[in-house]
Amino acid sequence: MKGDKEDVGAGCAMRGPGRRSGSGSSRQAVLDAARMRFANDGFAATTMRRVAADAGVDVSMVMQFFGSKDRLFAAVMNIPASALERLGEVFEGADEHLGERVVRTFFKAWEGAPEESEPLMAMLRNAMVNEQARLHLRDYIESRLAMGGTATLGSNARLRAGLALSMLVGVFTGRQIIAVPVLAAAEREILVAMLAPGIQQTLLPAG
Structure with a gap:
């Protein structure tokens, strides 16, 4: 999605203070953050950049884990x-x-x-x-x-x-x-x- 691509570009800068490293806990943090975002903002308003910020990781890491917002949503819902x-x-x-x-x-x-x-x-x-x-x-x-x-x-x-x-x-x-x-x-x-x-x-x- 266009918005997701823009998010990736914005998130490829150097990792800021407090950012998590790429570990299993980071992936779970992304899932937890995405679950809250989808519940509170809805699918259309949720962006990869916002999820990454909530999880304390770079948006590039979210893309590495899930590839797209649709696949992130699938993971949150436990749907293939x-x-x-x-x-x-x-x-x-x-x-x-x-x-x-x-x-x-x-x-x-x-x-x-x-x-x-x-x-x-x-x-x-x-x-x-x-x-x-x-x-x-x-x-x-x-x-x-x-x-x-x-x-x-x-x-x-x-x-x-x-x-x-x-x-x-x-x-x-x-x-x-x-x-x-x-x-x-x-x-x-x-x-x-x-x-x-x-x-x-x-x-x-x-x-």
Whole structure:
């Protein structure tokens, strides 16, 4: 991200007084600082430079540990960065199959391999009862909208992508958290077939 690149340049100067050395404790300090920043400021307003300052390290060290703000967020949430990247890229290539592709990608992430689905479901479950977890879920959704893939969707892209994301999160809430019997028992392919047209219309309205 542009802001992150600017942060790196600003942080490459000589380490100031009180700065930590590159150790395991420094990495944990960065994670702790990032967790607070994401919770208090949100994904969009959080910068690598601010996280580095909070942690008492150079921003170049944060980049060395995590590579990007998105990967830092993934580490804070205990979600594989590959899952975040895939979910962010799913909006690219707007076409007549976009709705189905988005739905299938979300099912794969939220109900697929445990290393990806379990952290996502834990975040969703915690958001039902914990304010900080709700902020994390909010930032998770915001992070997907901030990755740039929505640029192919035209006008009001972020709003329409946000609606689609919220619809799908609602489905997984009803299916996995509340366990609405008809949703919990439904076969995935049936749900994909029923959801895809609505997500398609939300993302790429006709006309």
